[in-house]
Amino acid sequence: MIVLVCLESPEPGRAGRAALSLARQLAATAQIVALSAGGPVASASLELARQGGAHRVIHFDEPALDRADFFTLGMVLAEAARHIKAALVIAGEHSDNEGQGLVPAALAHHLGAPIVARVQDVERSTAADDAVVLTVRAGGRKNRIAMALPLVLSTSIATNATPVAGQSSRPGVETITFAQLGLDHSRVVPRPDLLGTRVPLAAPRIQYKSFDEVARMLLRR
Amino acid sequence: MASIVAYIEVREGAMTSPSRFVVAEARRIADAAGATVYALLTLGPCSHVEIDQLAAQVSAAGADRILCSSDEILAGVPLDVTHGMLLAQIAERLRPLLFFFPAGGVGIELGPPLAVRIGAAFFPNASVDVRAEDRTPEAASQRIVLHRWRAARDGQRRIDVADLERPVVATLAAATVSRPLGEACAEVEMLPCPEPKVARPRNLASEITAEDNAVELCSAMVWSAEPVSPAMRSALRADLPPEAVLVVDGETTPVSLHATSPSEIFIVASAAKTDDVYLPSQAPGAKVMRAGVPGHVSAAAIEDLAAAIDRARPASAKASS
Numbered sequence: 001m002i003v004l005v006c007l008e009s010p011e012p013g014r015a016g017r018a019a020l021s022l023a024r025q026l027a028a029t030a031q032i033v034a035l036s037a038g039g040p041v042a043s044a045s046l047e048l049a050r051q052g053g054a055h056r057v058i059h060f061d062e063p064a065l066d067r068a069d070f071f072t073l074g075m076v077l078a079e080a081a082r083h084i085k086a087a088l089v090i091a092g093e094h095s096d097n098e099g100q101g102l103v104p105a106a107l108a109h110h111l112g113a114p115i116v117a118r119v120q121d122v123e124r125s126t127a128a129d130d131a132v133v134l135t136v137r138a139g140g141r142k143n144r145i146a147m148a149l150p151l152v153l154s155t156s157i158a159t160n161a162t163p164v165a166g167q168s169s170r171p172g173v174e175t176i177t178f179a180q181l182g183l184d185h186s187r188v189v190p191r192p193d194l195l196g197t198r199v200p201l202a203a204p205r206i207q208y209k210s211f212d213e214v215a216r217m218l219l220r221r
Numbered sequence: 222m223a224s225i226v227a228y229i230e231v232r233e234g235a236m237t238s239p240s241r242f243v244v245a246e247a248r249r250i251a252d253a254a255g256a257t258v259y260a261l262l263t264l265g266p267c268s269h270v271e272i273d274q275l276a277a278q279v280s281a282a283g284a285d286r287i288l289c290s291s292d293e294i295l296a297g298v299p300l301d302v303t304h305g306m307l308l309a310q311i312a313e314r315l316r317p318l319l320f321f322f323p324a325g326g327v328g329i330e331l332g333p334p335l336a337v338r339i340g341a342a343f344f345p346n347a348s349v350d351v352r353a354e355d356r357t358p359e360a361a362s363q364r365i366v367l368h369r370w371r372a373a374r375d376g377q378r379r380i381d382v383a384d385l386e387r388p389v390v391a392t393l394a395a396a397t398v399s400r401p402l403g404e405a406c407a408e409v410e411m412l413p414c415p416e417p418k419v420a421r422p423r424n425l426a427s428e429i430t431a432e433d434n435a436v437e438l439c440s441a442m443v444w445s446a447e448p449v450s451p452a453m454r455s456a457l458r459a460d461l462p463p464e465a466v467l468v469v470d471g472e473t474t475p476v477s478l479h480a481t482s483p484s485e486i487f488i489v490a491s492a493a494k495t496d497d498v499y500l501p502s503q504a505p506g507a508k509v510m511r512a513g514v515p516g517h518v519s520a521a522a523i524e525d526l527a528a529a530i531d532r533a534r535p536a537s538a539k540a541s542s
Binding site: 097109120141194199203208211214 | 300333334343375379420427434437443476511515526
C-alpha cells in the first residue's frame with residue numbers, strides 16, 4: 001500500500017506535522033510518500049519529511065501553485081495521488097495561516113474518494129487488504145471504523161504522535177511537474193471570492209476580570 | 222423566499238445545545254432578512270414518537286420547517302460518505318443562502334466536503350452580523366456578514382452573503398440560548414437517504430467519552446494552567462452551570478479541544494505558566510478573559526475561583542447542594 005502525506009509549503013503546519021505522524025503509524029506495512037506542492041526545494045516541509053520517516057519525498061516543482069486556491073490545489077494533489085498510485089492520502093485539517101480547511105475535501109472530491117476528518121489513529125485492516133481501521137472522534141464518541149480504500153484522511157493539530165525510528169538513510173527529494181501529470185498552468189486560477197475579504201486586525205487582547213466577576217459571569221449562564 | 226439550513230446534531234437521543242444556538246442564529250438572521258429556517262435532522266432508524274419529540278425541540282428552538290431523514294445508513298458515525306449525498310441533495314433543492322453546522326466537530330467532518338460539492342464558501346468558527354444598509358429613499362436592506370479569524374489570528378475574513386452570490390457553509394460557536402424562539406409544532410418533512418456511492422464504513426466499536434463530549438459542546442470554558450486536585454475538580458464541576466466545563470492544560474483529548482468553540486473562555490493562570498497556552502478555536506464574537514489582576518499571579522488561582530463561585534452562588538443553591 002502506498003500512503004501519500006501532503007505537507008504545506010514551505011513550512012509544515014501543526015496539522016501537517018500531525019498528518020506525517022499519523023502516516024508513520026503505517027510505516028511498517030506501507031510505503032510512506034511525502035509530497036510538498038510549490039515553494040523551494042530547500043524547504044522546511046521537505047526536510048521534515050526526509051527526517052520524519054517518509055520512504056519517498058517529492059517536491060511538486062511549480063511556482064504557480066503558490067497562488068493556487070484550495071480547489072486547484074486539491075485537484076493537483078489528487079492528480080499527484082493518482083500518479084504515485086496512493087491508496088490512502090493523509091493531510092492536515094487546515095493550515096496555520098488561512099485555516100479554512102478545504103484542501104483535503106477538494107482533494108477527496110477530485111480523487112473521487114471518501115474523506116474522514118478528525119482521525120486519531122490508523123492501522124491496516126487484518127480482515128481485508130484494501131481497507132484500514134480508523135479511530136475517529138465523532139458524535140460525542142470515540143469510534144473505531146473499518147473503511148475501504150481509496151480514502152482521504154485529515155487530522156488536526158495533535159494525534160497520538162509516534163516516535164521516528166532511527167533511519168539509516170534519508171531519502172533524496174524527487175521532483176514532479178505539471179507536465180508529468182498532464183496538467184497545464186491555465187487550470188491554476190485563484191478564486192479569492194470564496195475566501196472572503198481579508199481585514200487586517202490584531203487578535204483581541206485578553207481582558208482581565210476579578211475572580212468574583214468571573215464567578216458571576218459563569219453563574220449567570 | 223431565501224432559506225437557511227441549520228444542521229441539528231443529535232447525541233445520545235437529544236439535540237445538542239450548540240445545535241439549539243445554530244437554529245437561534247438562523248432565526249435571528251431570517252427575521253431580519255426575511256428567510257425560512259429549515260432544520261435538518263439526520264437520524265438512524267427511529268420511531269415516529271422519537272422523531273416527533275426531537276422535532277418539537279427543534280421547532281421550539283426557532284425552526285420554520287424540519288427536514289428529517291431516518292435511515293440505517295445514518296445510524297453510525299456522521300461522515301461525508303454516509304451523510305454527504307443527503308446534505309448535497311438538500312442544498313441543491315433549497316439553494317440556501319447559509320448552511321450552518323453547530324460546534325462540536327460535526328461541521329469539521331461534514332462542512333468542507335459539502336462546501337466543495339456545492340461550490341460554496343466555507344467559514345469555520347464564524348460569527349454573523351446582520352446590518353441595516355441605508356438605501357434612502359427606498360427601504361433599508363439587511364446585509365448578512367460572516368466573519369472568521371484566520372488561523373494565524375493576524376486578521377479576519379469577512380463575507381457579505383449578498384455579494385458572494387453563492388451559498389456559505391459555516392460552523393458557529395456554542396452559546397447559551399435563554400428562551401424558546403418558536404412553537405413546538407413545526408411541520409416535519411421526511412426525506413429518503415441516498416445510498417452511498419462507495420462502500421459504507423463498518424462500525425467496529427464505539428465508546429462514549431463523557432468528558433470529551435462536554436468539552437466539545439461547551440459554551441463556556443474555564444481553562445486551568447495548573448493541575449487541579451481531584452477534590453477541587455469535582456467541587457468545581459458540581460458548581461459550574463451546564464454548558465460550562467473545566468479544562469486542565471494537557472489533560473483533554475486534543476481532537477476534542479480542537480472541535481470546541483466556546484463563546485466565553487476564562488483563563489485561570491498560575492505562577493508557573495503564562496498565557497502562552499493552546500486555546501480552542503474561537504469565533505470573532507467569542508470573549509477571552511483572564512481571572513485575576515494584571516501583573517499579579519495567584520499561587521492558588523483555581524482555589525480563588527472556587528471560593529468566588531461559592532460566594533456568588535445564591536443561598537438556595539448552596540442549601541440544595
